[in-house]
Every structure is written in C-alpha cells, then in structure tokens.
Amino acid sequence: MITKQPTSKFLEVVCPKCKNEQTIFNKASRPVACLVCGNILSETTGGMSIVKAKIVKVYG
C-alpha cells in the first residue's frame, strides 16, 4: 500500500546560485526557472516535479 499520496503543494525554495527566494508549485507542468538568474529550480518528469533548489518552506 502506498501511504504517501502525491499532493499539490506550494514550496518556498532558495536558488542555489543567487539565493533568491521563490515560491514554486510542486506539480508544475513546465520547468520553473529562477526569476532573478534563470537557474532551473524545478524540472518535470512524468508529471512530477523534481526540485533542484533548497526547500525552505512547504505550504499546505
């Protein structure tokens, strides 16, 4: 049994390059880039986001 359901959440992450804090959606359908430096913060694989930045806060 899978007890961990994939849920939609907003994550606050810190860009590893420029330390910009940004809120991203963990089920985004497209890669998410840092608004300041353009570094990729989250990539998508099969509908799941792979967060490549440091998560500092999880909403919801």
Ligand SMILES: [Zn+2]
């Ligand atoms: Zn950045």
